[in-house]
Amino acid sequence: MDSNVLDDTRQKIINLASERDRNLHVLPIVAGWENAQKAVAAIPSALPEKGFGPVKAIDAILQDVVPGLALGQAGPRYFGFITGGTLPSAQLADFITTIYDQNAAPNRTEESITAVIENRTLEFVLDLLRIPKDKFPARVVTSGATASNVMGMAVARDYAIQQTLKTNANSPYSVSEYGFGGVVVKVYTDRPHSSLLKAAAITGIGRSNVIDLGKPIKREGDDNADSGTFGIDLAELEKYLKEAAESSATSGVRTAAIVVLSFGEVNTGDFTPNVREIRELCDKYNVWLHIDAAFGAYARLVPDVVGNVADGLELADSITSDAHKWFNVPYDCGLFFTRSVEHQRTVFGPSLVGGVPAYLAKDPSTSGVAISSEMRAALALPDPFYLTIENSRRFRALPLYAALLDQGREGYAELIRRNILFARRVAEWMTSPAGKGYYEVLNLREPLVRNASSSSNSPTTPLNIVFFRAAEANPVKAYQGPHGGAALIKAINGTNKMQVTPGPIGGVRLAVSNWSTGLYTEKATDGTEKGDFEIVVETLLKVVEDPPELVA
Numbered sequence: 001m002d003s004n005v006l007d008d009t010r011q012k013i014i015n016l017a018s019e020r021d022r023n024l025h026v027l028p029i030v031a032g033w034e035n036a037q038k039a040v041a042a043i044p045s046a047l048p049e050k051g052f053g054p055v056k057a058i059d060a061i062l063q064d065v066v067p068g069l070a071l072g073q074a075g076p077r078y079f080g081f082i083t084g085g086t087l088p089s090a091q092l093a094d095f096i097t098t099i100y101d102q103n104a105a106p107n108r109t110e111e112s113i114t115a116v117i118e119n120r121t122l123e124f125v126l127d128l129l130r131i132p133k134d135k136f137p138a139r140v141v142t143s144g145a146t147a148s149n150v151m152g153m154a155v156a157r158d159y160a161i162q163q164t165l166k167t168n169a170n171s172p173y174s175v176s177e178y179g180f181g182g183v184v185v186k187v188y189t190d191r192p193h194s195s196l197l198k199a200a201a202i203t204g205i206g207r208s209n210v211i212d213l214g215k216p217i218k219r220e221g222d223d224n225a226d227s228g229t230f231g232i233d234l235a236e237l238e239k240y241l242k243e244a245a246e247s248s249a250t251s252g253v254r255t256a257a258i259v260v261l262s263f264g265e266v267n268t269g270d271f272t273p274n275v276r277e278i279r280e281l282c283d284k285y286n287v288w289l290h291i292d293a294a295f296g297a298y299a300r301l302v303p304d305v306v307g308n309v310a311d312g313l314e315l316a317d318s319i320t321s322d323a324h325k326w327f328n329v330p331y332d333c334g335l336f337f338t339r340s341v342e343h344q345r346t347v348f349g350p351s352l353v354g355g356v357p358a359y360l361a362k363d364p365s366t367s368g369v370a371i372s373s374e375m376r377a378a379l380a381l382p383d384p385f386y387l388t389i390e391n392s393r394r395f396r397a398l399p400l401y402a403a404l405l406d407q408g409r410e411g412y413a414e415l416i417r418r419n420i421l422f423a424r425r426v427a428e429w430m431t432s433p434a435g436k437g438y439y440e441v442l443n444l445r446e447p448l449v450r451n452a453s454s455s456s457n458s459p460t461t462p463l464n465i466v467f468f469r470a471a472e473a474n475p476v477k478a479y480q481g482p483h484g485g486a487a488l489i490k491a492i493n494g495t496n497k498m499q500v501t502p503g504p505i506g507g508v509r510l511a512v513s514n515w516s517t518g519l520y521t522e523k524a525t526d527g528t529e530k531g532d533f534e535i536v537v538e539t540l541l542k543v544v545e546d547p548p549e550l551v552a
């Protein structure tokens with residue numbers, strides 16, 4: 001086919017990308033019922049017998065599918081889940097990924113340098129997080145934090161059972177080779193993300209073996225037990241780890257333990273404290289420590305604002321994080337690190353018994369080319385498909401590489417800081433007289449850093465999430481009670497000026513993680529400038545003072 005036929009269509013897509021970038025702050029955040037319904041009706045009900053051809057296929061998408069998308073979801077006032085957005089550099093690099101369609105699974109540096117870029121990208125991330133790169137030699141870009149948690153549980157499960165069924169050091173027991181060997185694996189954790197339960201389900205650990213020990217505890221320096229600090233009671237954890245260790249010596253049901261900590265709990269932004277003490281317990285009982293830091297890892301960039309909440313991440317045996325959240329790169333892009341290439345390969349590499357499939361073997365010849373030391377190091381990097389789930393994979397490291405080059409340490413610290421301070425400004429507004437007592441913030445904590453982000457040293461939100469509900473003084477009765485959160489979310493999201501999502505106990509989460517939040521201003525009809533903060537405040541007042549009919 002003559003590729004010129006597609007030039008106009010290609011140009012249309014480029015124009016669409018530019019227009020979307022220019023209008024990101026005013027695009028409808030979600031499709032809404034009417035547009036979504038129209039778009040659903042336009043989907044062909046059957047595969048066309050004779051294809052449309054590429055031009056018409058793309059035109060059909062532009063005309064019928066695009067209006068049904070959440071066009072502004074990656075924009076400044078989508079505060080649902082923790083989504084981030086896409087930095088322009090990452091978006092453009094993603095185009096390059098698509099244009100060349102590399103299979104970034106093997107390391108064949110002489111054919112394509114994908115594995116070297118992926119490795120360097122992950123080294124940049126460790127550097128940004130102030131973690132020496134040699135502490136986590138096994139590292140891969142995954143499809144997201146859920147996949148990273150699945151990988152974490154797979155590797156941790158192998159290690160845990162290996163400790164319980166000690167065979168000989170030369171050929172350690174491996175679940176990946178032989179199955180569970182009659183051992184029950186228990187995961188002790190603190191307010192886990194639901195993806196940890198999914199990981200337990202997939203890896204055969206079983207959801208019921210994930211035990212949430214998170215409860216209010218006293219942190220060192222806390223004056224009272226109501227400081228809002230949640231975490232793991234060390235004595236309770238030790239009791240369980242000891243039980244598991246002792247079970248390996250008995251002939252009854254043998255239990256192996258894993259510990260998982262939350263760095264950035266999804267509803268509140270809290271961190272498990274006392275990581276050092278928990279690490280010591282894990283060392284004492286030979287237990288694998290996994291930290292889910294999907295978005296919390298980035299707190300390490302701004303100790304001036306959040307203090308040392310994310311200290312201890314470097315003590316984990318494996319780490320989950322996400323790049324498509326706070327790094328603001330396109331889906332899907334997660335991160336997984338472990339201390340041990342060997343452990344990771346035991347699960348994801350070739351069978352220790354069966355060996356490498358013939359078609360994946362490497363050709364060691366060099367065609368007589370003189371090899372530089374950098375090239376030699378590049379060639380020595382492990383094949384990513386032996387460290388991760390997929391055997392074929394998108395070159396998803398490239399957008400992250402671009403974003404890291406674009407932002408550097410300072411750019412990312414500014415982005416994270418701006419998002420956290422935006423969330424705190426909303427929380428402060430809610431608790432100040434300007435908020436008129438309409439809202440109650442549920443995740444106020446004693447600040448760990450004094451005078452950093454606020455004019456006062458009052459309790460504030462720990463990270464980038466405001467978890468709130470209607471206060472008793474809120475005059476809209478529909479917003480009260482167990483279903484009040486749902487009514488409030490409906491009213492707020494119904495404005496299409498901002499989007500929030502639910503939390504537990506009828507609460508509402510407003511999570512700030514987009515690179516552009518707070519950067520734009522809009523001229524109002526009276527000539528005044530309105531930024532994202534003013535639009536949020538206006539919306540939160542409007543749904544109370546002029547509630548939509550559905551909830552009035």
Ligand SMILES: Cc1ncc(COP(=O)(O)O)c(C=O)c1O
Pocket residue numbers: 081082143144145146147149193195263264265266292293294295322334
């Ligand atoms: C703490 C935590 N872990 C895991 C996940 C799952 O991440 P993903 O949606 O990228 O799979 C999330 C998502 O919000 C999260 O907040």
